[in-house]
Amino acid sequence: MENFQFMLLVLLVIFIFCDQIIVHSQVSFEYVRPPPRSIIATPDDHPESHPQQVHVSLVGRDHMRVSWVTDDKDVSPKVEYGKIPGKYEVSVTGEHTSYRYFFYKSGKIHHVKIGPLESDVTYYYRCGGVGKEFSFRTPPLSFPIEFAVADYDVLLLPGDLSYADTQQPLWDTFGRFVEPYASRRPWMVTQGNHEVEAFPVIHTHPFVAYNSRWLMPFEESGSNSNLYYSFDVTGVHVIMLGSYADFDAGSAQYKWLVADLARVNREKTPWLVVLLHAPWYNTNTAHQGEGESMRKAMEHLLYNARVDLVFAGHVHSYERFTRVFDNEPNSCGPVHVTIGDGGNREGLAMMFKKPTPPISLFHEASFGHGRLRVLNQTHAHWSWHRNDDYDSTVGDEIWLESLSSIQQCKETLQDREQPKSSNFEL
């Protein structure tokens, strides 16, 4: 793996529902966010058969899923694609679904898995045989390449997508709003509390819109639920956990996680990254303790597997912890990052506990997005970019070394082959 160079960027986009917000810096400098732009409308002016809300997601090593919605029920779930604009060598027919939510009936939701695809190549595609051409670039296998700040390979989003909160047409507005980005690079998402959309008795089934619209490669990763899954991309194994699915020992998610971690080969994927919605570590006063039962149930699994990074959302601010396990600094534990500051309509979570516990290294209540550049099998660079509406500034950054390359952590990793109690200490 001499020349094993790769790059994966994590971006959390700014959503549109920002109210009038003034940001008070929690750290050493004063940052005042300019007033937000007005809400961006995404009118549904497509002809009924034309694709809208187009987004792509990774499926396995060399496939991509193209998803879109049409108002016309007769359009077939067909994607034509090729490497030259307008020349489609391959045509694939996939599946479709739709759902009802009280008086709302969704359009026809199409999901088509295409491939095998080559790495680091731009493909041009058309959905349903009509409408405009889209393109995406597949993630690289290996490369020395310069990326602009606005460019990235894969987007990872730890939950809270449309903020529809039961108002189904907002899912469509959101889909149209993100299409220019989500049709060009894979968007890999996990669920947040704003996607649950269940009511006792009258609508008991949760995540109907989310699961219908944002189909992720759960079957391909041996999971029985779209709410938790994993995938490999360019030397990184990414695990998406479900904060709103059962997670106790004995639950399907727990058993799946044990099996998935056992399959990870750190020679092939030296980096191990986990995303979930409700943070396990959080010194903000908002949502205190909400991730605690999941942490108690699952933290030892991630620790024993030497997970490098855990990203969470939920709390509308940014916070980075030191490597940690069971509330103590631990050089073989993951770095926990809360990046719930992609934007929302509720405003920022401004209050942090005082004094700051020593495991919390940086926090700031500003909107922003993060970027993870995995340069090779040992080094990655994480940066957090505070957004204002015109440009973004690096607010926090750190170099990370993969735990798979740190001898002390590797040794205990090998010990893990023997059964261990969950209270295993270094």
Ligand SMILES: *[C@@H]1O[C@H](CO)[C@@H](O)[C@H](O)[C@H]1NC(C)=O
């Ligand atoms: C990995 O990248 C880091 C940072 O650029 C560099 O210092 C290191 O030498 C690289 N390691 C390998 C094996 O290429």
